[in-house]
Amino acid sequence: MAHAPTHAHRTGALPHLGQQLGAREQYSTTTPSFRRASEHLSRSPSFPGAAQRRHQLTASQGSLAGFAPPTARMDSGQYASRSSQTPVPPLQPVQTLGTLQYQNEAAMNPTPITVEIHGTVDKGPFLSCDQEWTCYRRNYLACVCSYTLSPYYPNIPIQFTPASASTPNSGQTFQVFGFAMCISAVVAENDQQSIELVQHTPKRDKGPINKPSKVALAPKTASSTHHSMMPYGDGSTVPGTRGLYGDGFGTPHAGGQQLPAEHTFERIQFKQATQNNGKRRAAQQYYQLIVELWADVGGPEHYVKVAYRKSAKMIVRGRSPGHYQNERRGSQGNGPGGSAGGLGGYAGMGPMGDFNSNAMLGGAGTGGYATTYDNRGNVYGSARAHEMPDEALISPDDGKALDGSKAYQYYPGAMYDGHHERVDMFNHRSGPETVVIPSMAPDSKVKNEYELGLLPRPYNSTPRAADQRQHDHFSDGKATSGGYYPSIVSPTGMNMTMT
DNA sequence: TACGACACATACTT
DNA sequence: AAAGTATGTGTCGT
Numbered sequence: 001m002a003h004a005p006t007h008a009h010r011t012g013a014l015p016h017l018g019q020q021l022g023a024r025e026q027y028s029t030t031t032p033s034f035r036r037a038s039e040h041l042s043r044s045p046s047f048p049g050a051a052q053r054r055h056q057l058t059a060s061q062g063s064l065a066g067f068a069p070p071t072a073r074m075d076s077g078q079y080a081s082r083s084s085q086t087p088v089p090p091l092q093p094v095q096t097l098g099t100l101q102y103q104n105e106a107a108m109n110p111t112p113i114t115v116e117i118h119g120t121v122d123k124g125p126f127l128s129c130d131q132e133w134t135c136y137r138r139n140y141l142a143c144v145c146s147y148t149l150s151p152y153y154p155n156i157p158i159q160f161t162p163a164s165a166s167t168p169n170s171g172q173t174f175q176v177f178g179f180a181m182c183i184s185a186v187v188a189e190n191d192q193q194s195i196e197l198v199q200h201t202p203k204r205d206k207g208p209i210n211k212p213s214k215v216a217l218a219p220k221t222a223s224s225t226h227h228s229m230m231p232y233g234d235g236s237t238v239p240g241t242r243g244l245y246g247d248g249f250g251t252p253h254a255g256g257q258q259l260p261a262e263h264t265f266e267r268i269q270f271k272q273a274t275q276n277n278g279k280r281r282a283a284q285q286y287y288q289l290i291v292e293l294w295a296d297v298g299g300p301e302h303y304v305k306v307a308y309r310k311s312a313k314m315i316v317r318g319r320s321p322g323h324y325q326n327e328r329r330g331s332q333g334n335g336p337g338g339s340a341g342g343l344g345g346y347a348g349m350g351p352m353g354d355f356n357s358n359a360m361l362g363g364a365g366t367g368g369y370a371t372t373y374d375n376r377g378n379v380y381g382s383a384r385a386h387e388m389p390d391e392a393l394i395s396p397d398d399g400k401a402l403d404g405s406k407a408y409q410y411y412p413g414a415m416y417d418g419h420h421e422r423v424d425m426f427n428h429r430s431g432p433e434t435v436v437i438p439s440m441a442p443d444s445k446v447k448n449e450y451e452l453g454l455l456p457r458p459y460n461s462t463p464r465a466a467d468q469r470q471h472d473h474f475s476d477g478k479a480t481s482g483g484y485y486p487s488i489v490s491p492t493g494m495n496m497t498m499t
Numbered sequence: 500t501a502c503g504a505c506a507c508a509t510a511c512t513t
Numbered sequence: 514a515a516a517g518t519a520t521g522t523g524t525c526g527t
Contacts, residue, residue, distance in 0.1 A: 202519055
């Protein structure tokens, strides 16, 4: 919800001002009203600024390859404003670790499947002056993930054959019951060196901190996109899940499938900052986020990694943004005061994610923020999870586990990465292995978000705050987001803003 | 130094 | 209009 958009806003806009203005002290001193005003101002500016950035990005993108062209994002077009604004770190081309193909009746000629992975890293990263993607270890990142299969035949079983080298299972062919996505990070130039990612609850330190877990997702299709997803509230029920797996992929039958076609990992942070974060150019270390697509091969929790996509290299700074004022995205100029550089500057980052051109596909691109909150739910305990068909474990219990008081239970998963046991335990917690199905859980606390998530909108529909906020920017003046924009998104993705 | 935790202030949502 | 909650960030302590 709010997060994404919100952040964007805030970070982008307000903070800037404040920072620009003077730093926190000012804040404190300043009257609230004052700030706000400034905020507004800033916001508007922010927009432009954003745009600019984007351009920059674009340029860089080109180089990066793979990035989505600005234009591409049409979907977002609806949100265009924002999308354009936000420059997000581009992703490198998809790397496949084996072969996916449909098991045609005539076993003889399996149809090869091309996998596309879409991922958008929101919020945290910003392009530093030197055009390097940078983010702060302490700030949240959000990563919107989805994938597509082409061709996509929902009812035809799929099989995966790992590339010989890639896995221990090489040579074997697995029947794929479903797919899940996850994110991880590694040191650029050193894939072997993985960097842990952590996911906080809205409560932050108070709540549990988990690693991002695999989230079962249906492939994105033009059709699938929107409505199908609703699983949330109810969808959460296992059936859905199963459906997926059972059928193969969430076949349309369900109507909406249980599984969403997109998931947003929210409140993600790098466990560690890159070495030399900050200024030292020499030996600068970079991290790369990896959006992974895993196939559920039915085994005990076995998920086999099918493909992944690494993001552009990023510098993760460990210190307060204030320490890096100089750098910040100065370029954009965020308008407002030159000082702009202030802390907030970084914030400017992008609020929203863009989608790759690919997104276009199903319209999928459209922002699907929908899923976002799911995890938490899971995390917290509720678990709605259903994971694999096999186990149906968790359910109710988990829920209670959560209960308010405990609110979030945290399961220290010891094994995050390392093991893949399907772990029942993980279920709730979202162990890596565990697949989370995005749905909502009635959790104790964090209600809002969850609910939002639930809401309906997988995609465009109403966007959560994001839209509004953006709009705000445009409009400027409004203080409260209020509901200015009922932004309605047409299926296509157009939204209408009132103001 | 870098990180974890605490705490404050702000921003946004309801 | 007010309150609550989520997030950013400064700072302290380790």
